[in-house]
Amino acid sequence: MTDTAGVDSTAAGTVAGPAVGGQVAEPRARFRDLVAAEWTKWWSLRSSGWALVATALTVVGFNVGMAYDTYRYWSERDTASRADFVRDGIPLSIAFSTDAAMLLMLALSAIGASVIVGEYRTGSIRTTFAAVPARRPVMAAKVCVVAAVTTVFGAVVSAASFGLTQAVLSGRGAGVAIDHPGALRLVVASALLAPVSALVGLALGAVLRHSAATMTANVVVLLLLPLIFSADRHWAAVVDHALPAGAWNRLTAVGHQPVAHPWTAGGAWTVYAVWAVAAAVVAVASVHRRDQ
DSSP states (O other), X not given: OBOTTSOBTTTTTEEOOOEETTEEOOOEEOHHHHHHHHHHHHHHXXXXXXXXXXXXXXXXXXXXXXXXXXXXXXXXXXXXXXXXXXXXXXXXXXXXXXXXXXXXXXXXXXXXXXXXXXXXXXXXXXXXXXXOOOHHHHHHHHHHHHHHHHHHHHHHHHHHHHHHHHHHHHTTTOOOOTTSTTHHHHHHHHHHHHHHHHHHHHHHHHHHOOHXXXXXXXXXXXXXXXXXXXXXXXXXXXXXXXXXXXXHHHHTOOXXXXXXXXXXXXXXXXHHHHHHHHHHHHHHHHTTTOOO
């Protein structure tokens, strides 16, 4: 079918709607075309790519810097400390440190939020919804793109961080391989922390729709709450375990340090999944009948 401008609307990625009053209704966008449009929108902004590059270099550089400090001052360690270095899991704690994880969460939540907050700030969201009145599929397409991009990003950053830090430590005979107990789980958990954080940022951005408010909420949810709810008391431990940071800490824990309220790695993976799915649902549901 050809429209008034002589363009084949089916080839353009739409499906003609039913005829109304003898005329063909406005073509309906297919979901894969919405995803393609969101993909193009993401990469058309230079800031998106540069934000990912800057975050990757900062996170990996931070961890590699810690590994280099260990390499540099290795001679100052006594014999017992060197012997216990690998046994105590220190190479894994350097491979992806807690500070690097906090930085990753904050940066990726900001990147995820910018996907929707920027459109509300400029008003371009109205144009988007005018072109595609079905708002939930539009937001679902955003969720898919954010999840895909940040999952690949997290995998690259986590793998690079592990490989480079262990290469540096191997210069002192203190590095470990990916088949070392707990190493693969650390890499996967750190990689998936990126999409979870980005989806949380996207959901908060879709609900709050203001940069300052969204960033404040990101900091509170991802960084401050884990500091407030320690694992000393049972009720506080339950809250801590239910947060993305708490799940990451459980999955990347090394050694056999006793804790007051232990929980399983399976529970931590479940927390990851629940936060990702819940954030996606909130983001999609929040746009229904709202464009201001």
